[in-house]
Amino acid sequence: MSTLNFTLNGKAATAKAGTTILDAAEEAGYFIPTFCHHKELKPFASCFVCAVEVEGRRSLVPSCSTEVLEGMVVNTENERTKSARKTCLDLLLSDHVGDCLGPCMTSCPAGIDIPGFVNHIAEGRDREAFDLIANNMPLAGCLGRVCTRPCETGCRRQLVEEPVAICQLKRFPSDQAIKQGWEILPSKNPPIGKNVAIVGAGPAGLSATYYLQMFGADCTVFDAHEAPGGMIRYGIPSYRLPRNIIDGEVAVIEKLGAVFKYSTKLGVDVSLEELKAEFNAVFLALGAQSASGMRTPGDDLPGVKSGIEFLGAVSRDETLPIGKTVVVVGGGNTAIDAARTALRLGAESVSILYRREREQMPAWAEEIDAALEEGVKLETLVAPVKIEPVGDGLKLTCIRMELGEPDASGRCRPVPVEGSDFSIEVDEIIAAIGQNVDSSMVAELDTTSWGSINADEQTGQTSIPGVFAGGDCVTGADIAVNAVAAGRRAAFAIRQYLLGEEMVGDPKGYNHSMGELDQIPAAVTQPFEKERRIPMPHLEAKNRATNFEEVETGFTEEMARAEAARCMECGCRDAHECSLRDFATRFGAKPDRFAGNKREYRRDDSHAVLVYEEHKCIQCGSCVRACDELLNSSCMGFAGRGFEARVKPALDRKLALINSGELPKLVEFCPVGALTLKSDAVATLQPEGFLKTEE
């Protein structure tokens, strides 16, 4: 066979006569996307994503069916071909209906594979569930107790009745780990010969350390406190998060080889300059440690303290003496924790004063309910204006508030009602009105006016190369799962930095979504019967309000299996193999460039081993041609024309009625998640995690 000379992307190339441009380009190491081309099938040239430019031809040509000719000048990588590919993908995505990843998973800041681990639990594979969670979450036991559950707000199951108890299910495998005495040691990459200083052993710092150790770096963690956990130890009380849970999860990070140096304060015992000299990179996870002062007259009197000061002291000594009447000012988690803690220390009357109405309290509704059940009183639309000493106690003057007109953001702001002052006598006042970042010890870094460190959202890179930051010290006081996620992203970026690679953090692939809850076709939830969400078992208010025993006692095995079975396994079985998703990621395709009707949701799972989701079909015709050319059957066929065209089982039958043992083979020909095997459960299709824990 003769050899042809041609030009490929500006370089001289050769190909045997009869070779397609697609094969010749692949041979030369270029990537050309295609959906409809399949080695075992005849060229079809229908999807057109493989189109390339041949000089002298007006239009682009499909590379899968155009043969190389002598002297041809071909461009497969220039702007024109790239833009044509993107347009093609944008069009395919514009009417595509499906979720690559479950909406719970995309709502979880840490990106935990929720449908995956929940399915493992439902089917009794607790150890696999543990490992899958550990891929994205080093503190599952801690976060399984205190996470504010952004994932549940995205959960589709609420269209049937209530969201799946994702967070409480996340706790279950870690409870099993303790009960069964599992040895947990995530696998580690070989050492990379680089060391990293982490400042702060809160959720952000612990998470970064966990991943960096696994990546083969040597971490030393510095913390001003005498023990690890940051605000989850010195803020969150032990009745919500027992300390042995934190200790157990930190022990795993120690086993990975991290060195912890406690009672060591950046800015006092060591400087950023010194850390930069001694370590290859620095990660700052300082949190938001300083409490906003009330700045009301008398706020410096003895008997007045901040919420975090109070909770920190109790964390060290749960027998601290307390006054009889305690007033907590504020409406966030800190205020609720301080009030419930004051009760447990023996205060007779504990009231929370809040400037706005209950609905506007930033604290979690369930926590507010729990506090009220235990006997905490809540006074809303009240603000303190003055504190004076009287006898052994304090006189607190307050003013009533009313909600003013909504401001530009639509939020009603509280305004004092003139002349509505009143006074009460109390023993202690705890101010929990907000926390901020103190970054004065790293003054060389670029910060916002209010002290938070400016850092890149994806990588944590600060204004000084090699110095990274994440968690509350960047966002301002926030929630633990966001800190864990920031630590993870920074660990990826720090590894890239240490290895001299491009710093991108942990980029996410393209995600197609069926949309918000109100956009979900009724057919999605129609097959599911109502099932009650299993409530978390907990101690009765009267048995818990006077001690520090853990309030929520955890799901039993039976409860966990039943709750996990409520999951509808949203997400696509093909998410990790799908060519449409892969190409959309590579070429930055967007689903909303072309507006138009979406495909109809049509799911056929009547077959024993196969599922056909017509709404995900891109009509590449591969399955139809495979039936025709290879399997000698007519089980799948085209129907209709143009925009109305569909690919469906012949004669519009249900798959179950097609009597062909060959049917499951079609899955190999489908480039997307339209034809999938039932055995490829969303969970079992997870790619090998980079951490496999060893028993």
Add this chain to the structure above:
Amino acid sequence: MEKFESIKQTLDFAIEREQEAVDFYTGLAEQSDNASLKKTLVAFAGVEKGHKEKLQAAKAGAFAAVGNVQSIDLKIGDYLVDVQPSPEMSFQDALVVAIKREKAAMDLYSDLAKLVSDSALVALFEKLSREEGTHKNSFEAAYEEHFLSEN
């Protein structure tokens, strides 16, 4: 109230006060070693400079822009203790200082409005007072966002 015989004189007085504020924040910023506080103070000086320019424009005839916005008075400043301005103060204290200064200006113009008799001047002082109130309210809104986030 001889000092305030004309609109021009009054505006000159107000412009001078804004310049004083610019100098006040700039001076503190220069003395401060804390990078983020420095940045805050420079930003405050910039805000005051903007106020001054608005008044200068008013003097040149662009009156309508002064005191035309009605914003919600959160009265946060009414209940805060005074803070001694210093180059080492916290961001929270810097905001308290700014709120208190704007409140003082707002009160001053509102008092002056009661002292003059010329109706055009009364109207001008009221406008100026409203303008300072808007400045105060925007500092209070920032205070609320950053320091009363859980309150």
